[in-house]
Amino acid sequence: MSLKNQITEAMKSALRAGDKPRLGVLRLALAAIKQREIDERIVLDDAQVLAVLEKMLKQRRDSLAQFQAAQRADLAAQEQYEITQLETWLPAPLSESELEALLVAAIATTGASGARDMGKVMAALKPQVAGRADMTALSARVKARLG
Template structure:
């Protein structure tokens, strides 16, 4: 399980004295634990990926804001955190792979109009979670459905 891998990496980072990596891993585990406590469940790999994906998105937003404010020092901290978090995410999808998955999802859901977008996203989400920006995927689905 991904959660166990993250916990093992925390121990490794402690032993190796990697303070920055250890701090980010602790943030990851805290976010996972928070969601487990809030929802009173044990997260599976897909749910852990969703937490990681959300963390990356938050940090990318922060990088944009820090850069716009001229705070490159803070933006760099966020970039380092993104790098560590992305170590646990699967490899990003290429445009060709994403296009193929989108075609398959549209065929599987029978989508032909914008009103079918939620059906397409329901099929796509588990396949692309953590591997593509969901905002970009949503925009691509809208484009394909003719909006």
């Protein structure tokens, strides 16, 4: 069963159970997926659905930081709940050792020697770590390693 169908089934079960907060998050996720499908006139595969979910997570983490800085505990709690719900649909994150091994392998494979080769390394890493690592943090690690 595709990831999109799994989210749809989870939405239906949340509706039956009367779990309104979870239902709201799942509806938001499905709306974002559907919006991208309509905009691009395609049917998203699991990798593309993961990309949509990652984007939603990034937005919520940014909002969470802003709400915490503004001392809005009520809004911060809502964002944290949405983050928790969305993270359940992502694959298990990579450990530090796994991430380091992938980074070393990507640098060796691409023959990267300096900061100008960072794009090649990131392009090689992106499909391997999709949904399993924070791309911003990974980018910083690549830059530090090559710089």
